[in-house]
Amino acid sequence: NRQILLKRRPVGLPNESDYEVVTSPVTPLEPGELLMRNDLISLDPAIRGWMSADEDSYMPPIALGDPVRSSTLSTVVASRNPDYEVGDLVLGLNAWEEYTKLGDIRHIHSFATKMPKDLGVPNTWLLSVLGATGMTAYFGLLYVGEPKPGDTVLVSSAAGAVGSIVGQIAKLKGCRVVGIAGSDEKCRWLKDELGFDDAINYKDNNNRELLGCAIAKSCPEGVDIYFENVGGYFLEAVLDNIAERGRVIICGLISQYNEEVGSGPENIWKLLVKSARIEGFLIRDYVEQMPEAALKIGQWLAEGKIRNKVDLHTGFDNIPASFLKLFSGRNQGKLIVELEFD
Numbered sequence: 001n002r003q004i005l006l007k008r009r010p011v012g013l014p015n016e017s018d019y020e021v022v023t024s025p026v027t028p029l030e031p032g033e034l035l036m037r038n039d040l041i042s043l044d045p046a047i048r049g050w051m052s053a054d055e056d057s058y059m060p061p062i063a064l065g066d067p068v069r070s071s072t073l074s075t076v077v078a079s080r081n082p083d084y085e086v087g088d089l090v091l092g093l094n095a096w097e098e099y100t101k102l103g104d105i106r107h108i109h110s111f112a113t114k115m116p117k118d119l120g121v122p123n124t125w126l127l128s129v130l131g132a133t134g135m136t137a138y139f140g141l142l143y144v145g146e147p148k149p150g151d152t153v154l155v156s157s158a159a160g161a162v163g164s165i166v167g168q169i170a171k172l173k174g175c176r177v178v179g180i181a182g183s184d185e186k187c188r189w190l191k192d193e194l195g196f197d198d199a200i201n202y203k204d205n206n207n208r209e210l211l212g213c214a215i216a217k218s219c220p221e222g223v224d225i226y227f228e229n230v231g232g233y234f235l236e237a238v239l240d241n242i243a244e245r246g247r248v249i250i251c252g253l254i255s256q257y258n259e260e261v262g263s264g265p266e267n268i269w270k271l272l273v274k275s276a277r278i279e280g281f282l283i284r285d286y287v288e289q290m291p292e293a294a295l296k297i298g299q300w301l302a303e304g305k306i307r308n309k310v311d312l313h314t315g316f317d318n319i320p321a322s323f324l325k326l327f328s329g330r331n332q333g334k335l336i337v338e339l340e341f342d
């Protein structure tokens with residue numbers, strides 16, 4: 001069993017010396033345990049947060065010496081648990097490793113949710129649009145943002161996994177949708193393929209003032225809903241353009257994950273003068289409503305109303321390098337690594 005362990009806490013972007021690759025035999029199963037083969041590894045910005053020793057987070061950090069925690073889609077290859085059979089497809093929170101044993105102390109956060117095998121969609125979709133990514137977009141936008149037809153919805157990291165789904169759902173709800181992304185090619189994709197009304201390349205507008213001007217141009221009536229994935233000067237540029245009773249949804253702050261977090265937005269008073277609100281959320285707050293969301297998203301997919309893009313890479317050795325793509329904008333859509341087994 002090959003594993004990538006967290007050897008030390010990264011300072012800034014993670015690099016090779018933060019990890020240790022080890023190979024060890026899989027020990028026999030005890031009663032109640034099951035062995036999962038991790039076919040698909042989901043690479044998420046949140047993993048960077050789990051690598052840091054943040055005392056006040058929603059989940060404890062990855063312990064040094066443990067494999068790097070990651071969402072996974074796996075196949076049960078051995079079972080001494082009556083609830084699982086060999087061949088079952090399971091969604092879990094396993095790790096950057098080929099095999100995971102449920103019950104292993106290193107995997108106290110692990111779970112194994114059985115997935116139907118006959119959905120007729122690629123397995124990668126269970127980790128993307130029909131998994132946490134789609135759910136995050138759905139609940140963040142609809143439950144926290146409460147969009148109304150005619151609202152202007154602005155999304156950052158719009159060509160990413162969550163952002164690309166947020167924009168498409170907002171269009172289905174009758175909103176005017178503007179995306180912010182890191183290249184002209186991504187902006188073209190948002191407009192031409194996903195139906196966004198406009199898109200802003202933030203690399204051409206790389207400070208609060210410039211981005212604020214670009215937002216003012218694309219959102220002349222102001223921003224009713226801002227779906228925040230980035231943070232930093234993005235948030236200030238948006239607050240400068242927030243509409244009356246605007247809603248800022250804090251989904252993520254990726255620009256701050258590899259840096260010391262600075263002070264909050266300097267212009268927070270804009271919320272006051274516009275009677276606007278700002279609200280964070282975690283996808284785990286919505287576990288009970290997930291079946292409803294999966295059904296709805298599945299229906300939109302079947303009707304061709306939303307598109308899912310998966311950025312798929314192959315090979316265990318490529319996991320750390322692929323992970324870095326999230327922080328340099330070299331992914332488009334949901335980043336997943338597929339492991340190869342003989």
Ligand code: NDP
Nearest residue numbers: 045157160161162181182229251252253254255282283329
């Ligand atoms: P993405 O697929 O959006 O990948 C990350 C993207 O972020 C990159 O492609 C890049 O795109 C952009 N980016 C990276 N660094 C910067 C930077 N410094 N400034 C601006 N843009 C940057 O990832 P996900 O869709 O998986 O996640 C999106 C956000 O949602 C993250 O912040 C994540 O933490 C959050 N999240 C929150 C959840 C919750 O429960 N609240 C659940 C899941 C995700 P570009 O080319 O545009 O720069």
